[in-house]
Amino acid sequence: MTSTKEPSLFPAAPARTLEPAVLARSLLAWYDSHRRVLPWRAPAGRTADPYHVWLSEIMLQQTTVVTVGPYFEAFLKRWPTVADLAAADLDAVLHAWAGLGYYARARNLHKCAQAVAGSHGGHFPDTEEGLRQLPGIGAYTAAAVAAIAFDRRATVLDGNVERVMARLFAVEEPLPGSKEKLRVLADTITPDRRPGDYAQAVMDLGATVCVPRKPRCGQCPWHDGCAARAAGIAETLPRKTPKADKPTRRGMAFWLLNPEGAVLLRRRPESGLLGGMIEVPSGDWLERPAQSLAAAGIQAPAAAKWRLLPGLVRHTFTHFHLELQVAAARVGGDSWKAAEGIWVPVDRLSDHALPTVMMKVVRHALGASEPSGGVF
Incomplete structure (x- = not known):
């Protein structure tokens, strides 16, 4: 009889406590072989364009990669630089945004482009602190742009990363209350070397392997160190506080x-x-x-x-x-x-x-x- 069990790249074993540096190295090695090809992602070994990184991160908030791809390419074709976007009419930007939802993001996108073009000479600040001063850029986006575009050591924490960390460390406290704990745990692994690649790697891991349902634990580079996998509770994490009924x-x-x-x-x-x-x-x-x-x-x-x-x-x-x-x-x-x-x-x-x-x-x-x- 042919087995339908998912093939494993790693032997089954109880979870072992792995050093943060070991976790970071193993994830980067996995990323070098399994990185996703995305319209806004720079090829391996090349520096990412801050405008591309920022634009994609704003678009990706509460929206899927598949949905964002065509919008991202259409925006770049129409407004190739942040200065072009800053000079655009707001109604044109809102019209181009239609279908992505959460229109406050589009308004802040335009305001941010104007701030970068008008107050920063068309160049994005290269630190989390500087990026946080711009309209529409919160903690996650600032960390993502600082890490990916400028290779600054910054800890990203989106929904994918929250799920990965909750499982890796078997954090059973529900979100959103556990968010700060997950951020601290994620920070312990974030390396000084290749922080931009690491940020993209941990997001890719959550998007392609450590998925919400039926996580592909056998293909995970953190298989040996995952406490939730060892406890048999990976698919139940992260836990979430039940939402109140919408009025x-x-x-x-x-x-x-x-x-x-x-x-x-x-x-x-x-x-x-x-x-x-x-x-x-x-x-x-x-x-x-x-x-x-x-x-x-x-x-x-x-x-x-x-x-x-x-x-x-x-x-x-x-x-x-x-x-x-x-x-x-x-x-x-x-x-x-x-x-x-x-x-x-x-x-x-x-x-x-x-x-x-x-x-x-x-x-x-x-x-x-x-x-x-x-x-x-």
């Missing part, structure tokens, strides 16, 4: 057409969720029962004969579910000219950086339209 917020969006059939759009306030994004005008999103049209109408962008379209637009954000009713109206005469916002022909809506929830509103409104393009 549901409700609101109303207003689909307004002028006599020419153009739709009113406006920019959301800079602060808050979807700050600075273009939207179909909407009222407040609050945890409350669905409002009547009369109650919600006080937030309408213009006085008109509004009517509710059937159905709801549903969308889920990180911390809450959203349900939007859509009210539609036409405004005649010259009164439409006083409405705050921009009037966009329906066939040009794709020219604007509408977030996903607003694209759902557009599809919902158009689905309720007559063939002539009206809503009544």
Whole structure:
């Protein structure tokens, strides 16, 4: 009978306490043979471009490598340098970002590019401390850019690394409470030599071998030293504190057409969720029962004969579910000219950086339209 058991590159043995230097060397040796080829990663032996590293790290936050690849290449083609990105119009950046989500990252990306171009002569600071001063760069991104782009000794701790460290040291305390402990443990292994390669190696290990389900322990260079593997609990780690149920917020969006059939759009306030994004005008999103049209109408962008379209637009954000009713109206005469916002022909809506929830509103409104393009 042919065995289906995964082949092991390392003999089975109880976990042994390995010196940090041994762990680092074994991981770097593994990386030299198994490193992933990624669009933003410099070839072996070559220095990484800080702009490429920074751009990819911002894009990769809460997004997969497969998703990011085409976006990264499109950004580089359009804005080859950080100075090019700094000079770009924010709406163009937001439009190019559409589909990656978490639009605050795109706004901070643009602000950071402007800071680097304007205050740093187009060169990224080469230390964690200096990088942390830039908009949108937190502890993880600063460490990743410092290590990978400048070969500074810096300890990276993303979700992949947290999982690797929780298993290597059998840390059973749940996240996020154990995050600082995992960071300290990760720091004990981070080497002075080749810290950039080590940072990428430990992330690759988590992404390809020490995966969330059915970790490939037989292929892991840290097989012998992994306490969770020895205890038979690798797949149960890291443990996480159960998340509270997401609340549901409700609101109303207003689909307004002028006599020419153009739709009113406006920019959301800079602060808050979807700050600075273009939207179909909407009222407040609050945890409350669905409002009547009369109650919600006080937030309408213009006085008109509004009517509710059937159905709801549903969308889920990180911390809450959203349900939007859509009210539609036409405004005649010259009164439409006083409405705050921009009037966009329906066939040009794709020219604007509408977030996903607003694209759902557009599809919902158009689905309720007559063939002539009206809503009544």
